[in-house]
Amino acid sequence: MNTMRNLKIAAVTVNMGVGEGGKRLATAEKLMEQLTGQKPVRRMATKAIQPFGIRTGLPIACKVTLRNEKAMDFLKRALEAKDRRIKSSNFDQLGNFSFGIREHIDIPKVKYDPNVGIFGMDVNISIERPGYRVKKRTLNRAKIGKRHLVSKDDAIEFIKKEFNVVVED
Structure with missing residues (x-):
C-alpha cells in the first residue's frame, strides 16, 4: 500500500462542559489535567x-487537544471506558468520530474522589492522511483531492484494525 494512503490520528480533543464557572470549573480543569497530562483551556459561552x-x-x-503519543494513550483508555464499542452514526463523512463518556470514573485507573464528584466528557477524534498540511499551511494553500480525503468507511476500518473496536450499526 502507498504510504501516503495510510491513516493516522491527527488529534484527540477532550471537552468537558460544566455549564458554570467558579469552583466547579476549576475542579473540572484539575481533573482533566490529571486524565490527559496536559493543561486545559477555558471555553467561553x-x-x-x-x-x-x-x-x-x-x-x-x-x-484539551492531544496529539501524537498522548492522544493515542488517552484514546485507548477512553475506548476502554466505552467497552470498545462505537456506533457507526458517531462517524462523519470525513472520517472523524466522536463519543461521550458519562462518568470519568469509567476510564481505567481512575478512582472516585468525593471532593471532585462525577464529570462527563466528549471525545472527538480527527483522522487524516499524510499530505493534509497543504490544506492548513499559510503559503501556497491548496485543496485536498477527493480521492485523498478520508471516508467514513476508511475511518471505520482503521479504528477496527488499530484499536480492536466493534463498530455497531
Whole structure:
C-alpha cells in the first residue's frame, strides 16, 4: 500500500462542559489535567441563556487537544471506558468520530474522589492522511483531492484494525 494512503490520528480533543464557572470549573480543569497530562483551556459561552444564568463571555467549559503519543494513550483508555464499542452514526463523512463518556470514573485507573464528584466528557477524534498540511499551511494553500480525503468507511476500518473496536450499526 502507498504510504501516503495510510491513516493516522491527527488529534484527540477532550471537552468537558460544566455549564458554570467558579469552583466547579476549576475542579473540572484539575481533573482533566490529571486524565490527559496536559493543561486545559477555558471555553467561553458564545450565547446568553437566561434560564440557566449563562451570559456571553462567561467561562463554562474546558478542553484539551492531544496529539501524537498522548492522544493515542488517552484514546485507548477512553475506548476502554466505552467497552470498545462505537456506533457507526458517531462517524462523519470525513472520517472523524466522536463519543461521550458519562462518568470519568469509567476510564481505567481512575478512582472516585468525593471532593471532585462525577464529570462527563466528549471525545472527538480527527483522522487524516499524510499530505493534509497543504490544506492548513499559510503559503501556497491548496485543496485536498477527493480521492485523498478520508471516508467514513476508511475511518471505520482503521479504528477496527488499530484499536480492536466493534463498530455497531
